[in-house]
Amino acid sequence: MPAALTVFRVFLLLAASPGIEKHFVRLLKGARDWWSGKKIAVIGPTASGKDSFLARLQNREIPEVHSNSPMGEKVRSFRVKLTLSNHQVIDITCKGVINIGGETDYRDAPSGWLSVCADADVVFYVMTVNDLSKKRYLKGRRIRQDLDWLQTAMPHLKPGALIHILINKIDEEIESHIDYRSLAEELAEELGALNTTVKNVLHPYESSYTGATLISMKNKQIYTRAVNDALRSVYSAFHGTVKRKKVE
Ligand SMILES: Nc1nc2c(ncn2[C@@H]2O[C@H](COP(=O)(O)OP(=O)(O)OP(=O)(O)O)[C@@H](O)[C@H]2O)c(=O)[nH]1
Numbered sequence: 001m002p003a004a005l006t007v008f009r010v011f012l013l014l015a016a017s018p019g020i021e022k023h024f025v026r027l028l029k030g031a032r033d034w035w036s037g038k039k040i041a042v043i044g045p046t047a048s049g050k051d052s053f054l055a056r057l058q059n060r061e062i063p064e065v066h067s068n069s070p071m072g073e074k075v076r077s078f079r080v081k082l083t084l085s086n087h088q089v090i091d092i093t094c095k096g097v098i099n100i101g102g103e104t105d106y107r108d109a110p111s112g113w114l115s116v117c118a119d120a121d122v123v124f125y126v127m128t129v130n131d132l133s134k135k136r137y138l139k140g141r142r143i144r145q146d147l148d149w150l151q152t153a154m155p156h157l158k159p160g161a162l163i164h165i166l167i168n169k170i171d172e173e174i175e176s177h178i179d180y181r182s183l184a185e186e187l188a189e190e191l192g193a194l195n196t197t198v199k200n201v202l203h204p205y206e207s208s209y210t211g212a213t214l215i216s217m218k219n220k221q222i223y224t225r226a227v228n229d230a231l232r233s234v235y236s237a238f239h240g241t242v243k244r245k246k247v248e
């Protein structure tokens with residue numbers, strides 16, 4: 001899906017047009033089956049919202065104040081209940097999710113990010129919309145360093161592991177803007193640049209990258225729709241990879 005469209009959808013959420021809702025939140029059975037029992041890992045810079053994401057997945061409110069997560073803190077397996085249209089609820093089981101703080105020492109320590117990601121099927125990298133607009137994915141900067149780290153980590157991950165980026169705190173950006181259309185255009189441009197960077201940096205593992213989704217852990221409405229979107233994107237990217245492999 002073109003980036004501009006994805007961004008624009010987030011803003012449409014605010015308008016909450018009833019007609020589009022059904023289309024937005026539908027997750028097909030194939031995708032639900034695929035996600036069922038998947039193991040996810042959540043990594044990213046400090047205070048990006050990793051604990052908030054895990055809280056939302058467990059239907060809890062997000063932590064108000066930021067407390068640095070201790071290294072290698074384990075989070076028990078939990079079932080994710082996703083509410084779809086027609087009041088339909090689906091269960092997704094996330095097994096052995098491990099949470100970890102975001103400092104670079106955590107990343108590079110032996111019991112750091114690698115041990116977290118090692119047996120995950122899907123790795124969620126959480127960054128903020130501020131990281132995106134401040135272009136922290138450019139060479140030498142924090143997000144880029146993490147992407148470089150991911151590239152070197154790829155051969156040590158589970159074969160076929162997928163990487164998805166969550167761009168959090170979109171609510172802050174929405175609050176501080178009035179012209180949503182120009183904001184959407186700006187963000188779309190940045191998203192395009194980010195995607196290009198990620199694919200270049202991850203080479204030759206770029207097919208593991210399933211894209212980036214704008215999200216807000218704080219705003220439940222945006223969270224709910226964005227997470228459905230992210231799950232669907234991961235699944236369709238996976239599907240595309242499998243199809244491409246078959247053709248080859
Ligand atoms: N405005 C806004 N604030 C958020 C959002 N998500 C998280 N926060 C806040 O950001 C702070 C950090 O969130 P955490 O989830 O603890 O971040 P973390 O990534 O687990 O941080 P470390 O464990 O230290 O790496 C908290 O104060 C949250 O309330 C969001 O979507 N919007």
Ligand SMILES: [Mg+2]
Nearest residue numbers: 050051069101
């Ligand atoms: Mg944390």
